[in-house]
Amino acid sequence: MTITFVEDGHPASPAGWAAATAACGIKYRNRDDLALVVSERACSAAAIFTTNVVKAAPVRYDMALMQRSANSLRAVVINAGNANACTGPDGDAAALAMVRATEAALGLPEDSVFVMSTGTIGVPVPVEKILNGISAAAQGLDAGNGPAAARAIMTTDTKPKYCAVQVALPSGSSITLGGMSKGAGMIHPNMATLLATITTDAAVTPACLDAALRRAAELSFNSISIDGDTSTNDTLLVMANGAAGNPEISDLSSPDGAAFLAGLTAICQHLAQAVVRDGEGATRFVTITVRGATSNADAKLAAMTIAKSPLVKTALYGADPNWGRVLCAIGYSGATVDPNRVLLSFGGMRVLEAGLPLPFDERAASDLLDVAEIAIDADLGLGDGEATVWTCDFSLDYVRINAEYRT
Amino acid sequence: MTITFVEDGHPASPAGWAAATAACGIKYRNRDDLALVVSERACSAAAIFTTNVVKAAPVRYDMALMQRSANSLRAVVINAGNANACTGPDGDAAALAMVRATEAALGLPEDSVFVMSTGTIGVPVPVEKILNGISAAAQGLDAGNGPAAARAIMTTDTKPKYCAVQVALPSGSSITLGGMSKGAGMIHPNMATLLATITTDAAVTPACLDAALRRAAELSFNSISIDGDTSTNDTLLVMANGAAGNPEISDLSSPDGAAFLAGLTAICQHLAQAVVRDGEGATRFVTITVRGATSNADAKLAAMTIAKSPLVKTALYGADPNWGRVLCAIGYSGATVDPNRVLLSFGGMRVLEAGLPLPFDERAASDLLDVAEIAIDADLGLGDGEATVWTCDFSLDYVRINAEYRT
Structure with a gap:
């Protein structure tokens, strides 16, 4: 077609x-x-x-x-x-x-x-x-x-x-x-x-x-x-x-x-x-893909939990490859997860494998994330379930727009 | 005792x-x-x-x-x-x-x-x-x-x-x-x-x-x-x-x-x-009480949903008596709710009754909220369920602390 x-x-x-x-x-x-x-x-x-x-x-x-x-x-x-x-x-x-x-x-x-x-x-x-x-x-x-x-x-x-x-x-x-x-x-x-x-x-x-x-x-x-x-x-x-x-x-x-x-x-x-x-105050467009889940529904649950975490979203605003916050969100999402199998990438750079952090150049990684479009990829290593979701970062302007309208 | x-x-x-x-x-x-x-x-x-x-x-x-x-x-x-x-x-x-x-x-x-x-x-x-x-x-x-x-x-x-x-x-x-x-x-x-x-x-x-x-x-x-x-x-x-x-x-x-x-x-x-x-960047301590729910569990579900909403928390930072955001959070909390029975107060001032906004002086209400300790009270008007939870506001400093650590 x-x-x-x-x-x-x-x-x-x-x-x-x-x-x-x-x-x-x-x-x-x-x-x-x-x-x-x-x-x-x-x-x-x-x-x-x-x-x-x-x-x-x-x-x-x-x-x-x-x-x-x-x-x-x-x-x-x-x-x-x-x-x-x-x-x-x-x-x-x-x-x-x-x-x-x-x-x-x-x-x-x-x-x-x-x-x-x-x-x-x-x-x-x-x-x-x-x-x-x-x-x-x-x-x-x-x-x-x-x-x-x-x-x-x-x-x-x-x-x-x-x-x-x-x-x-x-x-x-x-x-x-x-x-x-x-x-x-x-x-x-x-x-x-x-x-x-x-x-x-x-x-x-x-x-x-x-x-x-x-x-x-x-x-x-x-x-x-x-x-x-x-x-x-x-x-x-x-x-x-x-x-x-x-x-x-x-x-x-x-x-x-x-x-x-x-x-x-x-x-x-x-x-x-x-x-x-066009989200309020958004400075980055973030594509989050979770693969290797036990079902598509589990993949989406994990991906949406990452997308909603204020800690992940503020880290993205700061161009911070904060794998810990992403792993943490996956961990409390409710999806079936074996922490020892999780693989994580930011902007194509692997930062976590088999649940353990990989050595990486934090400055280079931060530069990689300091762009308008960011990809976060997670592989749970358990099955064929896959989902992609989209979100934006959580910026100072988001708070200003939503808190300071009256002033 | x-x-x-x-x-x-x-x-x-x-x-x-x-x-x-x-x-x-x-x-x-x-x-x-x-x-x-x-x-x-x-x-x-x-x-x-x-x-x-x-x-x-x-x-x-x-x-x-x-x-x-x-x-x-x-x-x-x-x-x-x-x-x-x-x-x-x-x-x-x-x-x-x-x-x-x-x-x-x-x-x-x-x-x-x-x-x-x-x-x-x-x-x-x-x-x-x-x-x-x-x-x-x-x-x-x-x-x-x-x-x-x-x-x-x-x-x-x-x-x-x-x-x-x-x-x-x-x-x-x-x-x-x-x-x-x-x-x-x-x-x-x-x-x-x-x-x-x-x-x-x-x-x-x-x-x-x-x-x-x-x-x-x-x-x-x-x-x-x-x-x-x-x-x-x-x-x-x-x-x-x-x-x-x-x-x-x-x-x-x-x-x-x-x-x-x-x-x-x-x-x-x-x-x-x-x-x-002592929450990161917190400027206000917020006590949220939900009464009149069909169960204590439902009351807590509604109260915690209010407590977690970024829109409610940014409004509180701005001393904004934003009843709409609170009502909205109650509405999507999953608790049993009849919108036409909800009563809402900020700092003891009634702002919504039977699901409809009451006329109030927005400046006076904002002054009432511009303090270190705020109470939000909701009555769902359905039963005896009750719960109290505590949260803080969502400030510019929260984003700064969590996004700008590297700078």
Whole structure:
């Protein structure tokens, strides 16, 4: 199969998709803060939501929506600046009002619009401003507006995150997937959110789309860590409108199904890694690979424990090849480990073998790590389990951003 | 029952105990780095060890020792500056050599000495220096040397941690418990350790002592968090020599047993809280209480999740009454939670009720939090479960200490 990243690709790149934005003035000045991503025809859809028990109003709305409309979505409406979380019954009404206004402005049937919000929590939603923005945006739908949509959903993000890939299906059709995401960095006075919207012109059944999204998310959005906190609003949505005309994909293990999954995984990994690269205060992008575990799940457990350790993350900020902290994290991860078999490398330099430190030039190793992209490789020496996760370092700016907002 | 803290009490305060120190020159200059704490008679003993799969050599030695000597310990030998972890077979030999040298120097029977190490990991143990120190220290045993012992085991600790309590047993005897601890702050190039040694002149059976230690640890050392990492060396030891002459305590639910447990819990809480107060870079001591959970275990799960959240800890550093981050942590803790029933207070000021934010003066709230000791109280409104844990904030200095050691 062939997967090609589209130059400047975005969520409106696939056939039959358009986007639009508006400046509602919810919280930010002089920028768009509302995005619509719209399909010209009904889509099958799948979504993954935050596991936090405290769920924002739009998340609660969408979870119910997906029970009845997984084969008939047409659009998503997203606002930035207010998360519509901890807003009580008024928040539920606000989410519903955004949906109904989008349906009306675009002439779409009831229950065809998905809604996402990101920003401050515990603040009443300025519903009128948002509804005015929806009306304005609905006039400006265009297939070239995907990048603008990605900019409109930013909160503490420093850059927009979007891409698209083309996939040549083994059966002969060419399909396109596009997408955008915003970061998991946390904002004052409360947490922001990881949001991602994936679009495609492929024809895929809802059940197959759901299975593909869960597998792709496992290898992407569920394999990253900024600071280990899970927000009230995290949402990942994929919509497939079938405009590419391919024979409908209903089996992920078919050749077309495998190719679609590979394309979806590529999109999701790109967008998830973009979130990590733009993590609050991040100065290094860290790829952690654990091999030789007794299972893939154990490998991921060890890798994510390394990725979340404040001691590992501060050491990486300091370009410190601190194998002890990595070994320690592996040791308390819960994965099956024999300390006498562990092999560790930083940036390709072996620092620990059979659980014992190797002599190495600390200055050279530190120079090796004082770069923007770092790899940590661990081999547990026990089996075939393997996993790769991505994280960023823990910098002085992370603390400043999260502690000193008020000053 | 009456529990009284002894002024300037320390691990050699109970009857029949003495301590000694020496300067071995393991890593530090111009300070003692070895401590002996010795009983004049055989002790029953109990210990709790790190759950990390990667265990230091002394931990492995002690785990086996406790299988055969839980009713015949006489002393503990502790060095600072080298953790004897990731040191291979030479490390096992070094731990055994420390034990045998202590037994010989003090004229004690085989298998009567417990050993602990803390400091750098992955560095060969300077055995000769330590054995020389043991010989020197054995000449200076004195009941006044408890504070010196607490100083000798410090690594990144900025102050020694020791105390003692007297307990009037309902049956008429008076017993004393003493103890010392060192911090869980992590040191370069690798992690340090939480070590604690508790002594008493009470007569207690080994089984009862073990049960008491586990319950006291649950309410103290297992209720604190500095950065969530678990070291290779963490060890908590209690030794009871019976010199107080009380009727031997064999049942924790008896009146004497309950009084002993209360005294042990008081010692452990004091020493655990001292570790938190001295956390690396800590500027605030934070007491987190969760009430109204469906069980005590759920309350502790929620409280520890709050205590470990980097977003909560950075907000506390910034004196930010960030209820959203606390609510979010409760939400992903895994505890049973109904968001619509949660009540939250910072420093006694209610900020959230029935899951909705209350209006409050942010400047006044921030002033309220800009102090050395902060309380966060959550009521989940579901049941009778309750737990209190202690943590510190996450400061710029924490990152500096852990990232910039080399510079």
